[in-house]
Amino acid sequence: MRPDIVIPVLMGCALLWWIxxxxxxxxxxxxxxxxxxxxxxxxxLERSLN
Structure with a gap:
């Protein structure tokens, strides 16, 4: 998996945990x-635009 997908997902999970x-x-x-x-x-949406 690409880091530009994995890092925001991990940050989102951390934010969800915090909230x-x-x-x-x-x-x-x-x-x-x-x-x-x-x-x-x-x-x-990103994949359909490429």
Whole structure:
């Protein structure tokens, strides 16, 4: 995998962990799911433009 994809994903996971410390597990799963959908959408958009 390319570092330009891996590093932002890892930073996003760290940010989610930091923000999610005060959330219950249901909200954490919802936020993680939304984040994954956004990341997949951005990756698909980038690949379609190239």
């Amino acid at each position: 999610g410390r005060g959330m219950n597990w249901t909200m954490r799963l919802v936020v993680a799911g939304i984040t994954l959908v956004v990341i997949m959408g951005i990756l698909l």
